[in-house]
Each structure stands twice: as structure tokens, then as C-alpha cells.
Amino acid sequence: MADRTDTDLVETGFPEIDHQHQRLIDGLNHLIAGILTGENTAITLAAFDKICELWQNHCQSEEKVLESQGSPRVAVMKAEHDRILRRLEGFRRAFAEDPEVFRAGTDVGEIRRLAIRHFRQYDKVEFDGLRSST
Numbered sequence: 001m002a003d004r005t006d007t008d009l010v011e012t013g014f015p016e017i018d019h020q021h022q023r024l025i026d027g028l029n030h031l032i033a034g035i036l037t038g039e040n041t042a043i044t045l046a047a048f049d050k051i052c053e054l055w056q057n058h059c060q061s062e063e064k065v066l067e068s069q070g071s072p073r074v075a076v077m078k079a080e081h082d083r084i085l086r087r088l089e090g091f092r093r094a095f096a097e098d099p100e101v102f103r104a105g106t107d108v109g110e111i112r113r114l115a116i117r118h119f120r121q122y123d124k125v126e127f128d129g130l131r132s133s134t
């Protein structure tokens with residue numbers, strides 16, 4: 001199962017952040033399954049909205065934690081968080097425009113990989129750095 005290999009992505013040492021990462025991964029898996037199985041459009045749009053909301057709330061929490069830990073890279077993290085939110089919103093817009101065209105022409109897995117790459121390339125590096133500097 002893909003989910004099993006994701007466990008290393010939710011070990012930041014901050015339980016609230018780990019929990020949010022897990023919820024995002026679960027939500028993204030659910031969203032993608034809904035798109036691929038041709039679930040009702042309104043339900044998929046609601047799932048997109050939920051992911052965007054979870055993402056924004058998570059990013060705020062994470063930026064607060066990094067600020068409180070004196071991280072010098074909060075601005076870089078924030079810019080990356082915003083960039084990913086815009087990509088998620090772009091996917092949502094394209095899906096809303098025409099779900100069938102979206103299904104046929106989009107690499108749907110990329111919606112999930114966007115977040116996974118961020119967890120791996122930004123969050124993991126940042127939180128590992130915080131832990132080793134204390």
C-alpha cells in the first residue's frame with residue numbers, strides 16, 4: 001500500500017503537525033480515488049475545497065511552529081506553501097470546468113505528489129534540522 005511508505009513523512013517530532021500531514025495524505029488519497037472512480041462532481045469539488053482548507057490551516061500551524069522555533073527559513077516555506085495552494089486551486093478550477101476532460105487529460109496522481117514532495121523536500125529537511133540543532 002502506498003500509504004505505508006508515507007509514514008516517514010509524518011514524523012516531524014511535533015504531534016499536531018504529524019497529525020495534519022496524515023490527514024492531508026488521507027484526504028488526498030480520498031480525493032484522487034473519487035476522481036478516478038468518476039464520483040459525483042459536487043462531491044469531488046467539495047473534496048477539493050476540503051483539501052485546500054486543510055492545506056491552508058496546516059501551513060498556518062506549521063509556519064507558527066517554525067517561527068516559534070526560530071527557523072530562518074519561514075519565508076521560503078511560506079512561499080512554497082502558497083505556490084502549492086495555487087497549484088491545488090488550479091487543479092480544482094480545471095476539474096470544475098470539465099470533469100471528463102480533466103479525467104482524460106490530467107496526471108491525477110500529481111495532485112498528491114505535490115504535497116508528498118513538499119513534505120519530503122521541505123518539511124522533513126526543516127524539521128530534521130530543527131531537531132539536530134536543539
Ligand SMILES: [Fe+2]
Nearest residue numbers: 062077122123
Ligand atoms: Fe511545509
Ligand SMILES: [Fe+2]
Nearest residue numbers: 021062119123
Ligand atoms: Fe507540512
